[in-house]
Amino acid sequence: MKKSIFLLLVLAGTLTGHISRAADASAPKRAEPTLEQRVSDLEAAFLNGPRAADSTNNVRSKLGEYDEKSNTYKPLPGPGANAWQMTSAALVLFMTLPGLALFYGGLVRRKNVLSVMAQCLFITGLVTILWFVCGYSLVFHRGGAVLGNLSNAFLYGVTSNPNPDYSGYVSENVFAMYQLMFAIITPALIIGAIAERMKFAAICLFMLLWMFVIYFPQAHMIWGADGFMNGLGNPDAGIKAIDFAGGTVVHMTSGWSALILCLILGKRIGFGKQPMPPHSMVLCMVGTGMLWVGWYGFNAGSAVAADVIAANAFTTTTIATAVASFVWPLAEWIVRGKPSVLGFCSGAVAGLVVITPACGYVTPRGAAIIGVAAGLIPWFFCYKVKSWFGYDDALDTFGVHAVGGTLGALLTGMLARHSVNPNLATNLGGHVKNSFFQPLVLQQLEAIGITLVLATVGTAVIALIVKAVVGLRPAEEIELSGLDLNEHGEEGYHIAAGQQL
Amino acid sequence: MKKIEAIIKPFKLEEVKDALGEIGIEGMTVTEVKGFGRQKGHTEIYRGSEYTVDFLPKIKVEVVLSDEKLEEAVSVIVRAAKTGKIGDGKVFVSNIEEAVRIRTEEKGAQAV
Numbered sequence: 349m350k351k352s353i354f355l356l357l358v359l360a361g362t363l364t365g366h367i368s369r370a371a372d373a374s375a376p377k378r379a380e381p382t383l384e385q386r387v388s389d390l391e392a393a394f395l396n397g398p399r400a401a402d403s404t405n406n407v408r409s410k411l412g413e414y415d416e417k418s419n420t421y422k423p424l425p426g427p428g429a430n431a432w433q434m435t436s437a438a439l440v441l442f443m444t445l446p447g448l449a450l451f452y453g454g455l456v457r458r459k460n461v462l463s464v465m466a467q468c469l470f471i472t473g474l475v476t477i478l479w480f481v482c483g484y485s486l487v488f489h490r491g492g493a494v495l496g497n498l499s500n501a502f503l504y505g506v507t508s509n510p511n512p513d514y515s516g517y518v519s520e521n522v523f524a525m526y527q528l529m530f531a532i533i534t535p536a537l538i539i540g541a542i543a544e545r546m547k548f549a550a551i552c553l554f555m556l557l558w559m560f561v562i563y564f565p566q567a568h569m570i571w572g573a574d575g576f577m578n579g580l581g582n583p584d585a586g587i588k589a590i591d592f593a594g595g596t597v598v599h600m601t602s603g604w605s606a607l608i609l610c611l612i613l614g615k616r617i618g619f620g621k622q623p624m625p626p627h628s629m630v631l632c633m634v635g636t637g638m639l640w641v642g643w644y645g646f647n648a649g650s651a652v653a654a655d656v657i658a659a660n661a662f663t664t665t666t667i668a669t670a671v672a673s674f675v676w677p678l679a680e681w682i683v684r685g686k687p688s689v690l691g692f693c694s695g696a697v698a699g700l701v702v703i704t705p706a707c708g709y710v711t712p713r714g715a716a717i718i719g720v721a722a723g724l725i726p727w728f729f730c731y732k733v734k735s736w737f738g739y740d741d742a743l744d745t746f747g748v749h750a751v752g753g754t755l756g757a758l759l760t761g762m763l764a765r766h767s768v769n770p771n772l773a774t775n776l777g778g779h780v781k782n783s784f785f786q787p788l789v790l791q792q793l794e795a796i797g798i799t800l801v802l803a804t805v806g807t808a809v810i811a812l813i814v815k816a817v818v819g820l821r822p823a824e825e826i827e828l829s830g831l832d833l834n835e836h837g838e839e840g841y842h843i844a845a846g847q848q849l
Numbered sequence: 850m851k852k853i854e855a856i857i858k859p860f861k862l863e864e865v866k867d868a869l870g871e872i873g874i875e876g877m878t879v880t881e882v883k884g885f886g887r888q889k890g891h892t893e894i895y896r897g898s899e900y901t902v903d904f905l906p907k908i909k910v911e912v913v914l915s916d917e918k919l920e921e922a923v924s925v926i927v928r929a930a931k932t933g934k935i936g937d938g939k940v941f942v943s944n945i946e947e948a949v950r951i952r953t954e955e956k957g958a959q960a961v
Contacts, residue, residue: 691896730896734896
């Protein structure tokens with residue numbers, strides 16, 4: 349026992365040794381920057397502008413550290429940018445744990461509440477390990493148009509210094525942890541469609557494969573510095589699409605995969621015949637509130653700076669979400685006669701989903717339009733389309749995330765405006781013309797098409813592999829008596845007889 | 850001896866209990882039950898799914914008492930539990946053959 353602890357400590361020491369690179373204090377062999385040069389670099393830092401210290405031959409400030417070997421200055425992170433990014437990362441984790449776990453957990457039946465929580469927790473651990481081993485490197489290191497390479501595997505080279513590909517002022521390790529939280533919540537969203545009826549072992553294997561086949565390529569193509577569909581950051585992008593915080597990467601991939609997986613998996617036993625009402629709308633509402641709060645880290649944090657674009661994203665996120673959470677129950681009220689708490693909650697989540705790709709590109713007026721669309725179109729899919737086709741998308745991952753994510757990607761193309769985000773002028777050329785049917789819409793449609801094909805075909809292949817290897821469904825009696833007791837050996841609630849009185 | 854089984858609306862329990870207390874009924878057994886009569890159930894809607902809830906929550910009050918107290922007890926229960934709307938519940942009366950107080954081993958009307 350003592351020996352194994354010692355070994356663990358040695359291992360931990362070796363790993364951290366690589367991360368905390370000794371700061372080289374030796375003085376640069378260059379002229380000291382003038383006061384004016386230093387002030388201009390401070391101004392750049394204040395405004396999140398391009399850093400002077402990035403340049404090899406033109407070092408103008410002390411906001412970097414000199415590396416003798418390569419004769420370059422590595423920029424140091426800014427305190428404000430890092431503070432906001434670390435806060436945002438924690439907020440995005442809060443969306444999954446416990447936000448999504450409660451939102452989904454409340455919507456399932458009492459006998460399956462823990463299975464949802466176990467799945468959320470499992471995904472958090474699994475994806476973090478994958479991200480550390482190779483995920484971050486495959487997504488955010490330069491490599492090819494579809495995937496990065498393994499240069500940053502085990503987070504080698506990912507230090508507290510910023511990576512200028514993504515931010516001049518946020519530490520790359522903070523950026524990596526921030527992006528990890530996106531990689532965690534995306535597969536966790538799929539759980540909603542397949543709730544209450546998938547074997548835990550099958551979920552484990554499915555999620556492992558899904559990250560490699562769908563998430564890593566999709567995230568690199570949209571956000572990687574040399575990604576194929578990174579219209580904003582990559583001047584050579586084949587498709588000049590934009591996705592501020594993950595309409596395609598997070599919501600379309602998870603939502604469309606959820607639909608395919610729930611079709612291959614089949615319906616819950618008794619679906620459509622037995623009542624399957626949520627066991628706790630209270631937990632569901634609590635989870636919704638956490639999702640909304642956490643989503644500020646998701647959307648405003650995606651600016652990777654505490655700058656003017658983050659401020660706009662914060663504003664548009666609020667407007668769109670509030671409008672959608674108002675419109676969805678209003679539609680219920682008109683059509684069914686009663687506005688429901690689940691309607692308020694669903695509207696809020698739909699609003700958050702649809703504004704996600706758009707929040708850093710659209711005006712508050714655009715956000716209001718998005719809010720109305722988010723309150724009506726996903727609502728229509730959850731209420732009508734689902735019953736027309738009869739698929740068992742248990743907690744409406746498809747209706748909210750696939751429909752909402754696709755709608756958001758399209759509306760982003762229509763509503764992106766130069767006045768909001770000056771970066772739209774850099775690499776997108778004439779695609780943004782400040783009009784509803786600007787050329788950007790076509791690029792967005794192409795990105796939507798590729799995302800849709802990758803998510804659906806990829807998921808079909810993975811699901812069939814998992815079905816062949818471990819099987820997808822638990823035994824009938826396990827499903828009927830509940831996953832909690834049979835798969836995890838626990839129950840969510842122990843209430844003694846008479847305690848309810 | 851008689852047993853009264855009253856199925857009442859849950860929110861009427863306090864009033865029924867107090868009314869029985871006022872006429873000197875000193876004990877009762879209360880159970881949460883579900884069921885339906887003419888009132889039927891109600892519909893719950895969660896997004897696109899509509900569920901009919903047939904069984905509504907009710908409270909069953911059981912009181913065992915001597916024959917001479919029966920009529921008064923039934924009438925105070927009915928008065929206290931009545932709202933005049935459908936779903937107020939029912940009162941059933943049956944014969945009881947024997948009763949034993951466990952502590953003192955008293956039997957019959959003495960025990961209730």
